[in-house]
Amino acid sequence: MIRDMHCHILYGVDDGASTREESLRMLDVAAHGGITQIMATPHFRGRWNNRELVHQTFDDLVVEAKQRGIILMLGSEFFIREFDRDNIEYIKNELCFENSNTILLELSSFTSIDDARDVIYPLQRNGMKVIIAHPERYKEIQHRPVLHEEYLIMNCELQLSADCFALPSWSIRRRTAKALFKANAYALVASDAHSAADYERFLVSVKKYGLN
Numbered sequence: 151m152i153r154d155m156h157c158h159i160l161y162g163v164d165d166g167a168s169t170r171e172e173s174l175r176m177l178d179v180a181a182h183g184g185i186t187q188i189m190a191t192p193h194f195r196g197r198w199n200n201r202e203l204v205h206q207t208f209d210d211l212v213v214e215a216k217q218r219g220i221i222l223m224l225g226s227e228f229f230i231r232e233f234d235r236d237n238i239e240y241i242k243n244e245l246c247f248e249n250s251n252t253i254l255l256e257l258s259s260f261t262s263i264d265d266a267r268d269v270i271y272p273l274q275r276n277g278m279k280v281i282i283a284h285p286e287r288y289k290e291i292q293h294r295p296v297l298h299e300e301y302l303i304m305n306c307e308l309q310l311s312a313d314c315f316a317l318p319s320w321s322i323r324r325r326t327a328k329a330l331f332k333a334n335a336y337a338l339v340a341s342d343a344h345s346a347a348d349y350e351r352f353l354v355s356v357k358k359y360g361l362n
């Protein structure tokens with residue numbers, strides 16, 4: 151039984167699945183691989199902020215998912231630069247994981263821990279639990295993996311995008327992920343899949359490294 155809490159399965163809303171057929175292929179691969187719950191996390195970033203379209207696509211796929219024995223839920227991958235003190239209620243009510251106050255926060259590669267703190271604390275003060283998406287991608291942590299502890303001290307959870315385990319061994323993302331994994335830093339392992347092929351790679355990594 152595998153839960154995937156970060157996935158770009160909704161077609162036509164961001165840089166994930168581009169067609170309905172691709173979304174259905176992702177569901178088929180997921181069902182076949184033993185995934186029983188998927189959190190759809192479309193980007194909330196720049197031109198990808200059409201939540202009306204997100205809901206339409208989600209409502210369509212939730213039925214397809216159910217037919218395959220998968221619970222599909224809705225959240226978002228919230229990009230740090232979209233933060234504004236005036237939109238905290240919107241973030242809480244619309245962009246958190248369904249039925250929870252958990253927000254999946256995406257940083258830019260160059261976001262510093264201090265800049266992240268300026269966003270994380272207001273989110274937390276407003277009752278949100280913050281998950282940091284794929285810390286292995288961020289330059290500061292790649293440079294000094296031990297800095298991931300700063301996010302743990304802030305009471306954030308860290309989410310591994312397991313696709314990086316399929317990268318070549320010299321890849322900085324892979325090496326950073328391995329260091330964090332070894333340090334038991336990750337609370338969640340997710341696919342961050344954008345296509346059926348991504349999902350296949352994810353499932354290979356999950357099985358190979360016993361990630362579920």
Ligand SMILES: [Fe+2]
Nearest residue numbers: 156158227342
């Ligand atoms: Fe993502």
